[in-house]
Amino acid sequence: MVASESKRSDEPLTTKMANETQDAILTTISRIPKGKVCTYGVIAKLAGAHGKARYVGHLLKKLPTDSSIPWHRVVNAQGKSSFPETSQKHQEQLKLLSEEGITIRNHRIQLTHYLWQGE
């Protein structure tokens, strides 16, 4: 199902282009299958926003944690969580991923096995 997390009714809607981009990105993230992960760059590319990897991170940062977006399936190109190891978010992310059957080796995810680049 689509994310539709962007409440355009309340959001100030800075620009419509950004709105489309963010919606595409959020939708793409919600399409990540369980047991798989995706990188910021790949998400941006799948969302048709090639080169806007940083924007993906910004959206996740702004989004609430209760959002239906599986933020924990999003990792950086190095196969690691973008949070410091001391952060609770980092621990929680790896925990959630391991719950989905993803093998994590020394705080690192094997992108060669678990990377999802679309269908």
Place this chain on the structure above:
DNA sequence: GTAATGACCAGGC
């Protein structure tokens, strides 16, 4: 309008 920031990436050393 300019400058700084950021859950990034690829390349070079």
Place this chain on the structure above:
DNA sequence: AGCCTGGCCATTA
């Protein structure tokens, strides 16, 4: 393996 540098683009002050 790690660390640094430049580039990327939207948001924010």
